[in-house]
Amino acid sequence: MSDFDQMGLVVDWVDACRKGDLATLLDLYADDAQVECACNGTQHYRGRRELETYWGPRLSAFSSAGFGLEEINPAPDGIDLEYSVAGSLRVHASFRFSAEGKIYSTLCTPSRQNSHDGCAC
Template sequence: MLPAQQFDPVVAAIDWLDACKSRDLDDVIDFYAEDATLECACCDTVIFTGRSELQAYWQPKLADPSPKLFELERVWDDPVETSLAYRSHDRKLIRVSFSFDEFGKIVRSRCTPIDCLAKSETPDVRPAQKLSPF
């Protein structure tokens, strides 16, 4: 178990996005717990469970050579989950939310195009944090 002061879910979410940018499937999958779930509502809602299904989901997405893919736009952090928004290959804004276990692994994630979110699902946050990866 990680002491609370050593694990920062915002840092973990940004590190996950950096692994996606590097297009390294093994690094991306290593962020997930063995029985993690990913609920993708980017087209139809589909749930992927376990690392093998997550690998099948991420492999074609990471193969996309688009230079602007996984460009960070926003980060939200609250006691329940950490979320970030990034640009997909077609420049759509995608929000992905994470829940982590006591070891700092992703146990649940959910992705949705921001234009598909209901107004009530978009939290009122302090001025949006636009972060650079550096």
């Protein structure tokens, strides 16, 4: 599993989000990858078509509002990332990877918000 740079793959994910590059972002995921988003109720997306439906509008929002990397850390089974949108909304994302070096799953949840910001997830 450690034959590839997991941290580098997540940095590539961040770069694709910042640029609003949907094709590159989707290419980082395995064909049967899944995203579980618990920011507005729990929603599940699986496979490239559903991930495209999920990420398309979000990338547009990220690129216009601003997407910031707050923290990135190794986790026992992958990489944990905290990012911000529009400088205030903070999201925690946990990434797990396939043996082929692709993102297999992403779980995103609202992070603790700054006391004056509130959560807009």
